[in-house]
Amino acid sequence: MNTTTHDPETLREEVRRRYGSIAKDGVSLAESADPQGGGCCSAAPAPAASSGQVSSACCGVAAQARTLGYSADDLAAVPEGANLGLGCGNPVALASLKPGQTVLDLGAGAGFDAFLAAGAVGPQGQVIGVDMTPEMVAKARANAKKGGRTNVEFRLGEIEALPVADATIDVIISNCVINLCPDKRPVYREAFRVLRPGGRIAVSDVVAREELSEDVKHDLALHSGCLAGATLHDELIRILQEAGFTDIAVRAKGNSDEVITSWESKRGFESKVFAAEVTATKPGGDKTDKPGACCGPACCS
Secondary structure (H helix, E strand, O other), rough: OOOOOOOHHHHHHHHHHHHHHHHHHHOHHHHHHHOOOOOOOOOOOOOOOOOOOOOOOOOHHHHHHHHHHHOHHHHHHHOOOOOOOOOOOOOOHOOOOOOOOOOEEOOOOOOOHHHHHHHHHHHOOEEEEEOHHHHHHHHHHHHHHHHHHOOOOEEEEEOOOOOOOOEEEEEEEEEEOOOHHHOOHHHHHHHHHHHEEEEEEEEEEEEEEOOHHHHHOOOHHHHHHHHHHEEEEHHHHHHHHHOOOOEEEEEEOOHHHHHHHOOOOOOOOOEEEEEEEEEEEEEOOOOOOOOOOEEEEHHHH
């Protein structure tokens, strides 16, 4: 089992500290990392803009977003300051959202994916973003106000104990956040609880190809940099099954190696972890839109 040598609260506090700094001070993920740790890019970032936002030149956040699978239209559709160059994929594209749906974004950050989801579900739909970092929630709320987005809201809370009612969500999205949680089981149990029957998850995350070494798992910078907390592929399948999900698929993103090396290019992490696309369904409801099942090793080859 892929465990960590740090206690859960130490990990949570490090994640809050690091991502709070990104939100509050305009410090990029690479700047906030240990020089030997993971980050949003391997090159030295440009200084933050005087407004306190992450400079668009920092690691080329727009270029990084395109690497993750976002289009120029996606980047133009969100309020300024929502794209912080974070993530490991595009869960909104994976989710195939429909007008009128209610969407939950786990670890919404500054709101990038939540705003894209809000556009996809339209004025009759709703998007709820949950994040445990107060500075990120404040930034996301300010972005929503600035952009006049009325069908999206942001709540402060831990995704292991969601501030969301039972069976109220159609689709759950998340972008490179669940790997930051010390224990993934309560996250997926909570996801199952809040989904309506027939509801789905569409998650971009980092998954381990092999058991990570103890020195990697002990490295706080690598943990908050989305590398050390990756769950083994087969263990993730078991966690999803134990939570009650069916139609489980865990596949490597097509350019997974490019994504991983854009964070850390010196230590060969692309051979140890991969940028994954994770989908699963809560049984019941209309089953016509279920994704194809894929639980075997071929899904992450």
